[in-house]
Amino acid sequence: MTWADFVGNSRVVGVLQRMLSSGRVPPALLFAGQKGVGKFTLATLFARAANCEQKGKDSCGRCQSCQTLEALDDLPGLRKAALDARGSANPEAVPLILRPHPNVTVLVPDGAFIRVSQMRYVVRQSYNVPTGGGRAVFLIDQAERLRFDFADVLLKVLEEPPDRTTVILVTSEPFQLRPTIRSRCIPVHFAPLSSAQIESHLQQQRPKWKKTERELAAAAAAGSLATALTLDLDLYRQVRRSALELLRASLRGEFDPERLFAATAQLAGKGSAETRETEDSGSKRERFDFVLEVVYGLINDVLYLRSGASELRLRNPDIQGELERAAGSVEGEGLNRLVKKLDRIEGWQRQNINRQLALDAVALAPTRVL
Ligand SMILES: [Zn+2]
Structure with a gap:
């Protein structure tokens, strides 16, 4: 290269x-x-x-x-x-x-x-x-x-x-x-890559993908070529399904954080038992971040659609209809409440994982260094 x-x-x-x-x-x-x-x-x-x-x-x-x-x-x-x-x-x-x-x-x-x-x-x-x-x-x-x-x-x-x-x-x-x-x-x-740059690279690297799949991968990757290249589209759609359910339920005033963890568990289920046991706290954090990223991506799309700014490109163009219905049925206040709850969970989860990272460091370090 x-x-x-x-x-x-x-x-x-x-x-x-x-x-x-x-x-x-x-x-x-x-x-x-x-x-x-x-x-x-x-x-x-x-x-x-x-x-x-x-x-x-x-x-x-x-x-x-x-x-x-x-x-x-x-x-x-x-x-x-x-x-x-x-x-x-x-x-x-x-x-x-x-x-x-x-x-x-x-x-x-x-x-x-x-x-x-x-x-x-x-x-x-x-x-x-x-x-x-x-x-x-x-x-x-x-x-x-x-x-x-x-x-x-x-x-x-x-x-x-x-x-x-x-x-x-x-x-x-x-x-x-x-x-x-x-x-x-x-x-x-380094700047994020444009969707056009990612799509044209996918055309060379993933010639079997349909145009709609390339578009979805490029939109979901939000500027990251490596994410687009490694994205498992079926899994992405599954996680997004759970995230969309969470979004809909919260818009009805029934916020259920369990759905968020269910989606994370779904991702964990993908790796073999061996990788799950040997993976470090860093990759657990990455997985949780991925799910949160999907949820925040959906919320961004709903905000775009509500404000009429959807020409800024949706992250999930293939489910625009569903997102429009969600956007039409929600008060701005409802979305704000959801984002605040997510932010709280994110902070809490990060704290937990950071604590885990610190414990790992203690377990790994020889006593004379500490
Ligand atoms: Zn040389």
């Missing part, structure tokens, strides 16, 4: 290309934007171009370095190989490090967090001179999951960056990062 294959955010691509061609690359970049817009992918393309032996504007895709770095296209595969290699060793003694190329190191959460041992590895490794005239690139994916209490371990690299070294923090929640870290990075903001 090269810059030319990247979908969307052409302005950001241009900025990164100019940094490399001018040789003025900041030591620390913060890639921020919603999930699924290609932040991590673009970070890997940066690493490839910075280390390509052809030294052109783009990575050539053919030299030894480019070939080796193709491994970055399969992040789950790299992660699994590193976990297998570690076996039963203590994660604080053998940090989870993905290093497909001598100059390119990737950190991903190890359990609920990116561990202190992983950050310390980056600090040690950053003082090694990059090989082959290339650039050392450290990619930190889901940087919002850096152990908050230890994130300052990284400050040393960000403050006194070694030559030809760049750290790229990738996150969909930049404000979860410590201000000390955030303020030392050049922010690079």
